Amino acid sequence: MMRDALVYLAAAVVCVPLAKRLGLGSILGYLLAGVAIGPWGLRLVEDVESIMHFSEFGVVLMLFVIGLELEPQRLWGMRGAVFGGGTFQLGLSGAALAVGGVALGMPVTAAIVAGLALALSSTAIAMQTMAERNLVPTPMGRSAFAVLLLQDIAAIPLLAAIPLLAAHAWTGGSPPWQQAGKVLAAVIAVLVIGRYLTRPVLRMVAGSNIREVFTAFALLLVIGIAQLMSLAGISMALGAFLAGVLLAGSEYRHALETDIEPFKGLLLGLFFISVGMGIDFGLLEHTPAVIVLIFAGLIVLKVVTLWVVATVMGVGSAQRWLFAALLAQGGEFAFVVFGVAETAGVLDAQRAGQLTIAVALSMAATPLMLLLHDKLAAWRAGRSQRPDDEIRESGNPVIIAGFGRFGQIVARMLFASGMRAIVLDHDTEQVELLRRFGYKVFYGDATRLDLLRAAGAAEACLLVNAIDDVADSLALTDRVREHFPKLPIIARARNVTHYVELKTRGVDVVERETFESALRTGRHVLENLGVDRFRAREIADAFRRHNLATLEALVPHFRDEARVLSEAKAGREELREFFARDRAQFETEQRKGWKGGS
Amino acid sequence: MICVVHAHPYPSRSRTNRVLADALRAVDGVDFRALYDLYPDFDIDAVAEQKAVEQAHVVVWMHPVFWYSVPALMKHWFDKVLAYGWAYGEGGAALHGKHCLWVPTTGGDEPDFTPTGLHAHPFAAYEPSVEQTARFCGMRWEPPYVIHDAIAIDDGALARHVAGLMERLARWRGSRS
Numbered sequence: 001m002m003r004d005a006l007v008y009l010a011a012a013v014v015c016v017p018l019a020k021r022l023g024l025g026s027i028l029g030y031l032l033a034g035v036a037i038g039p040w041g042l043r044l045v046e047d048v049e050s051i052m053h054f055s056e057f058g059v060v061l062m063l064f065v066i067g068l069e070l071e072p073q074r075l076w077g078m079r080g081a082v083f084g085g086g087t088f089q090l091g092l093s094g095a096a097l098a099v100g101g102v103a104l105g106m107p108v109t110a111a112i113v114a115g116l117a118l119a120l121s122s123t124a125i126a127m128q129t130m131a132e133r134n135l136v137p138t139p140m141g142r143s144a145f146a147v148l149l150l151q152d153i154a155a156i157p158l159l160a161a162i163p164l165l166a167a168h169a170w171t172g173g174s175p176p177w178q179q180a181g182k183v184l185a186a187v188i189a190v191l192v193i194g195r196y197l198t199r200p201v202l203r204m205v206a207g208s209n210i211r212e213v214f215t216a217f218a219l220l221l222v223i224g225i226a227q228l229m230s231l232a233g234i235s236m237a238l239g240a241f242l243a244g245v246l247l248a249g250s251e252y253r254h255a256l257e258t259d260i261e262p263f264k265g266l267l268l269g270l271f272f273i274s275v276g277m278g279i280d281f282g283l284l285e286h287t288p289a290v291i292v293l294i295f296a297g298l299i300v301l302k303v304v305t306l307w308v309v310a311t312v313m314g315v316g317s318a319q320r321w322l323f324a325a326l327l328a329q330g331g332e333f334a335f336v337v338f339g340v341a342e343t344a345g346v347l348d349a350q351r352a353g354q355l356t357i358a359v360a361l362s363m364a365a366t367p368l369m370l371l372l373h374d375k376l377a378a379w380r381a382g383r384s385q386r387p388d389d390e391i392r393e394s395g396n397p398v399i400i401a402g403f404g405r406f407g408q409i410v411a412r413m414l415f416a417s418g419m420r421a422i423v424l425d426h427d428t429e430q431v432e433l434l435r436r437f438g439y440k441v442f443y444g445d446a447t448r449l450d451l452l453r454a455a456g457a458a459e460a461c462l463l464v465n466a467i468d469d470v471a472d473s474l475a476l477t478d479r480v481r482e483h484f485p486k487l488p489i490i491a492r493a494r495n496v497t498h499y500v501e502l503k504t505r506g507v508d509v510v511e512r513e514t515f516e517s518a519l520r521t522g523r524h525v526l527e528n529l530g531v532d533r534f535r536a537r538e539i540a541d542a543f544r545r546h547n548l549a550t551l552e553a554l555v556p557h558f559r560d561e562a563r564v565l566s567e568a569k570a571g572r573e574e575l576r577e578f579f580a581r582d583r584a585q586f587e588t589e590q591r592k593g594w595k596g597g598s
Numbered sequence: 599m600i601c602v603v604h605a606h607p608y609p610s611r612s613r614t615n616r617v618l619a620d621a622l623r624a625v626d627g628v629d630f631r632a633l634y635d636l637y638p639d640f641d642i643d644a645v646a647e648q649k650a651v652e653q654a655h656v657v658v659w660m661h662p663v664f665w666y667s668v669p670a671l672m673k674h675w676f677d678k679v680l681a682y683g684w685a686y687g688e689g690g691a692a693l694h695g696k697h698c699l700w701v702p703t704t705g706g707d708e709p710d711f712t713p714t715g716l717h718a719h720p721f722a723a724y725e726p727s728v729e730q731t732a733r734f735c736g737m738r739w740e741p742p743y744v745i746h747d748a749i750a751i752d753d754g755a756l757a758r759h760v761a762g763l764m765e766r767l768a769r770w771r772g773s774r775s
Contacts (some may be wrong), residue, residue, distance in 0.1 A: 344715070522639075530609065530610065532608045532609055532611070532634065532635075533634060533635050533638040534607045534608065534612050534634040534635075534638045534671075536638070537607055537638040537639060539631075590608065590611045591749070592749075
C-alpha cells in the first residue's frame with residue numbers, strides 16, 4: 001500500500017510537471033506516468049484493476065464539484081444551450097461515430113454504445129484548457145461548457161442503460177420492478193439528504209470551528225451518497241452530481257468546493273494514471289491499423305460534427321474550429337462506459353481495448369490540435385484583418401472579506417447602490433442570519449488561497465479586507481499581495497499597530513475602525529459644551545488631518561520604539577500649537593470681520 | 599407660514615444674527631432652519647428642506663455676507679434644494695408665487711458701499727445673483743432687508759432692525775398670498 005503510494009506520487013511528481021513544461025498539459029502527464037509505471041512500462045504496479053476501481057471515485061468527486069457549481073438559476077439560464085445544443089451535439093456526433101463503428105463491422109448495439117461514448121468529451125481536459133486560456137467567460141466558452149454539461153448529465157443514463165442493452169442483463173439480479181423501486185428510493189433519499197438534512201448538519205459541523213472535521217464531513221457526504229447509489233445499483237456519479245446541485249445554493253458551497261478540490265484533483269490524477277496503466281500496448285502492437293483508423297475516425301468525425309454544432313449554437317465563425325479542437329477528444333467517461341460495456345458483454349474485450357487506446361490517444365492529441373489551431377488561426381489572421389474580440393463578462397468586481405459589524409455596512413452600501421460584491425465570512429451563525437435577510441454571503445475562511453480563487457480574486461477589481469481578527473487580516477493581505485499583486489485592497493484596521501502593519505504591506509487605503517466614530521463623539525462633546533456644530537466639525541477635521549499626518553510619519557519607524565515615542569510627543573505638541581494658532585486667527589476674524597485694522 | 603433659511607457657521611459668535619434668530623424663532627408660524635446646525639457636514643436633506651419650503655408662502659434667506667456672496671452652505675442649499683423638476687424645469691413649480699425676502703448682514707457700513715468706499719460698489723450691485731436665483735424659480739422678489747455694520751452695531755440700532763424686520767414679516771403673517 002505504502003509502496004504503491006510512493007510509486008504513484010513519484011510518477012505524478014516527475015511526469016506531470018514535465019508534461020506541463022512541454023506544453024502537453026497535466027492530463028497527458030498523468031497518462032504518461034501511468035504508462036511509465038504500468039505493465040507496459042517499468043511494471044512497478046501490478047493490480048491495475050483495483051486501483052482503477054478506487055480512482056473512479058475521482059470522477060464521482062468531479063461530478064459533485066460540477067454539481068456544486070451549478071446553481072439551479074444558472075442551469076435554468078443556460079437551458080437552451082445545454083438541452084438544445086448539448087443534445088444536438090451528442091446526437092449528431094454519436095450518430096456519425098456509430099455509423100463509423102458499423103462501417104468497421106461492429107454490431108449495431110455495440111456501435112451505438114461506442115458512438116455515444118466517443119461523442120462525450122473530456123470535461124477535465126476541456127475545462128482546464130479553457131481556464132488556462134481564459135476562455136470560460138466568452139460566448140464560445142459558455143457554449144462549450146453547456147455541451148460538456150449535457151455530456152456529463154447524459155453519461156449517467158448511458159451508463160445505466162448499458163446493462164439493459166445486454167442480452168443477459170437481469171440474470172441473477174433482482175426483478176426489474178424491484179430494481180426500479182430501489183432506484184426511486186435512493187433518488188428520494190438523496191433529495192431528502194441534500195435538501196433538508198445536510199445544511200443543518202453542515203452548520204453544526206462548521207460551528208465546531210474544526211477545519212478537518214468539516215473536510216471529513218464533506219467527504220463523508222459524497223462517499224455516503226455514492227454508496228447509497230451503488231447499493232441501489234445505479235451510478236455513484238449521478239448521486240454525487242445530484243447532491244452537488246442540491247448544495248449549490250447553500251452558503252457552504254465555496255467551502256465544500258475548496259475542501260473537496262484537492263481530493264478530486266488527486267483522485268482524478270490517479271484515475272488518469274490508471275487509464276495510462278490500462279492501455280494495452282499489446283493491442284497497439286497487434287492491430288495498429290485498426291487503432292489508428294478508430295483514432296483518426298474519432299478525431300475527424302468529431303471535429304466536423306462539432307464545427308456544425310458550433311455553427312448551430314451561434315458560436316462566432318472565428319471560434320468554431322477552436323470549439324471543435326477543444327471538445328474533439330474522447331472523455332474520461334468513455335473509459336468507464338467501455339469497462340461497463342465489456343462487463344455487460346456489449347463490447348468484446350479486444351474492441352473495448354482498442355477503443356480505450358484510441359480515446360487515450362485522442363486525449364494526448366488535444367494539446368497538439370490546439371497548437372495546430374493556433375498556428376492556423378495566426379496564419380489566417382495574418383491574411384485577413386478581423387480580430388473580432390469577444391467581450392468578456394466580468395464576475396463580481398468587489399470581494400468583501402468579513403461580514404461582521406464593519407464589512408456589513410460596506411457591503412450593504414454597495415448593494416444599495418446597485419454594485420455587485422461577493423461576501424465571505426467564517427462565522428456560521430452570522431452567515432445563517434444574513435442569508436435569512438437575503439444577503440448572498442458565502443461561508444469560508446477568506447485567508448485560504450483556493451477560496452480566494454473560487455471567489456474570483458483573479459478577476460476582481462477590489463478587495464475589502466474587513467476581517468476583525470488582526471492575524472487573519474494580515475494573513476489575507478499577505479496572500480493577496482503574493483498571489484494577486486494587482487488587486488487593490490481597502491482594509492479595516494483594529495488599532496494603530498494593525499494600521500501600520502497594513503501600511504507596511506503596501507495596502508493603499510486603511511481605515512481605523514474606531515477613529516471616525518471617536519471623532520464624531522468628540523464633536524458631540526464639544527457641541528454639548530456650547531461649541532457651534534460647524535465649529536466642532538472643523539475642529540474634528542483639523543484633528544483628523546493632523547493625526548493622519550503624524551501616523552503616516554510613524555509608519556517607516558514603527559519598530560523603533562524611542563523614535564515612535566518622540567514622534568508622537570512632537571505630534572502632540574504640534575497639534576496644541578496648531579489649535580492655539582487656529583483659535584487666535586478665528587477670534588480675530590470673528591471680532592474684526594471686514595473692517596480690517598479698525 | 600414663514601420659512602426662514604438661516605446660514606451662519608458660528609451662531610454663538612454672531613451678535614446681529616443671533617439676536618435676529620432669537621426674535622424670529624419666537625414668532626408663531628415661523629419655521630426657523632439653521633443650516634449650519636442642521637447640516638454641519640454639508641449633508642443637506644433636500645427632501646426635508648423642500649417639504650419645509652412647500653409649507654411656507656414666504657421664504658426668508660438670512661445670512662452674513664461672505665466675500666460678496668452667500669456662505670458656502672447657503673450656496674450648497676441652493677444647489678441641492680432648488681432642484682430640477684421641483685424649483686425649475688419640467689414640472690418645477692414648487693416655489694411659484696411665494697414671496698422671497700433676502701436678509702443679508704454685512705460687516706461694512708453705508709460709506710463702505712460707495713464708489714470711493716472699501717467695497718467700491720453700492721450694496722445693490724451684489725444683489726442680482728441672489729435675486730435672479732429667486733426669480734428663476736418663479737418667486738416674488740421683495741425689497742431686501744439689508745443690515746450693515748453687523749459687528750459693531752449698538753443695541754438700540756439692533757433693536758430697531760429687529761422691529762423693522764418684524765414689521766416687514768407681519769404684512770404676510772396670517773395672509774395666504
